[in-house]
Amino acid sequence: MLPLKFHEGGLIPVIVQDQKTREVLMMAYANEEAVRLTESTGSAHYYSRSRKKIWKKGEESGHFQKVGRILVDCDEDCLIYEVEQTGAACHTGYRTCFYRTLDGVTIGEKIFDPEKVYGKTGH
Amino acid sequence: MLPLKFHEGGLIPVIVQDQKTREVLMMAYANEEAVRLTESTGSAHYYSRSRKKIWKKGEESGHFQKVGRILVDCDEDCLIYEVEQTGAACHTGYRTCFYRTLDGVTIGEKIFDPEKVYGKTGH
Numbered sequence: 001m002l003p004l005k006f007h008e009g010g011l012i013p014v015i016v017q018d019q020k021t022r023e024v025l026m027m028a029y030a031n032e033e034a035v036r037l038t039e040s041t042g043s044a045h046y047y048s049r050s051r052k053k054i055w056k057k058g059e060e061s062g063h064f065q066k067v068g069r070i071l072v073d074c075d076e077d078c079l080i081y082e083v084e085q086t087g088a089a090c091h092t093g094y095r096t097c098f099y100r101t102l103d104g105v106t107i108g109e110k111i112f113d114p115e116k117v118y119g120k121t122g123h
Numbered sequence: 124m125l126p127l128k129f130h131e132g133g134l135i136p137v138i139v140q141d142q143k144t145r146e147v148l149m150m151a152y153a154n155e156e157a158v159r160l161t162e163s164t165g166s167a168h169y170y171s172r173s174r175k176k177i178w179k180k181g182e183e184s185g186h187f188q189k190v191g192r193i194l195v196d197c198d199e200d201c202l203i204y205e206v207e208q209t210g211a212a213c214h215t216g217y218r219t220c221f222y223r224t225l226d227g228v229t230i231g232e233k234i235f236d237p238e239k240v241y242g243k244t245g246h
Contacts, residue, residue: 002227008131015138015147022145024138027201039225070225074215078150079225092197102162102193102202104125 001039005077006032011047012079016089019068019082025089026097030079038067044081061117063087088112124162128200129155134170135202139212142191142205148212149220153202161190167204184240186210211235 006012011029018025030038034045034054044057044065058064065083072079088111090097099108129135134152141148151169153161157177160168167180167188181187188206195202211234213220222231 001225002223013136013150015150017147024140024147024203027136027138027196035225071221071230072223072225073150073220074213074217074222075220078220080147080221090197094197097196097198097201098194098203099197100125100195102124102158102195107194 002072002076004032004035004072004079005075007077009049011049012077014046014079014081016044016065016081016083018085020084023096024098025065025083025085025095035070035079038081039070042067044083057089058086061087061091063089063117065089091118093117125195125199127155127158127195127202128198130200132172134172135200137169137202137204139167139188139204139206141208143207146219147221148188148206148208148218158193158202161204162193165190167206180212181209184210184214186212186240188212214241216240 004012010031014028014030016025028046031047034047037045044067046055048055064086067081067083069082088095093110093112093114094108095111096108100106133154137151137153139148154170157168157170167190169178171178187209190204190206192205211218216233216235216237217231218234219231223229
């Protein structure tokens with residue numbers, strides 16, 4: 001495994017890309033343990049800065065990400081998880097978190113109703 | 124324009140994606156002015172944390188990025204620049220900065236010799 005440069009409290013940014021469609025689904029952060037768990041289990045793990053803990057994508061929603069390859073950038077301070085996404089990546093119900101242009105035009109496809117998946121208390 | 128949440132010294136992470144091949148080319152940071160310049164000129168601008176200034180991709184190498192669309196994520200704290208890349212995105216000469224797997228296997232394609240483009244003093 002290449003040495004990684006973790007920063008900002010031991011975190012590394014992770015770009016999540018659909019391995020078939022090449023769509024960018026989301027961006028999140030991982031710490032060293034989350035990267036190791038992702039490698040060893042084949043299921044995407046991240047670190048939540050707000051909840052201050054590791055989370056497995058899909059643990060609440062069922063929208064897991066099966067990780068095929070992990071890529072590293074030239075500076076070794078950013079990763080790509082190439083994934084097979086169950087359901088949708090975004091907690092809003094869109095397939096990708098990047099469902100709008102900077103001008104506010106919605107271009108994404110809504111896959112599920114977040115109230116039904118996460119309940120009314122949010123994600 | 125959607126309101127953006129800049130953090131870490133007024134910066135927002137930018138994922139750069141080839142608009143045709145959907146390949147993720149690099150990740151960089153932008154401040155508000157860099158985003159505005161990108162919008163108004165159609166050429167990708169970023170903010171260099173080490174040099175503490177705005178830079179236009181390609182200003183030294185000639186490897187400009189013509190920006191088609193800019194996408195925003197659900198939290199409005201991450202962007203995608205969809206670009207048409209001249210030459211290669213990575214200063215190492217590879218088309219994408221993500222030219223290796225986490226295991227250190229090179230999967231990317233080298234497009235240019237960095238010494239010829241940037242000189243021997245680095246980028």
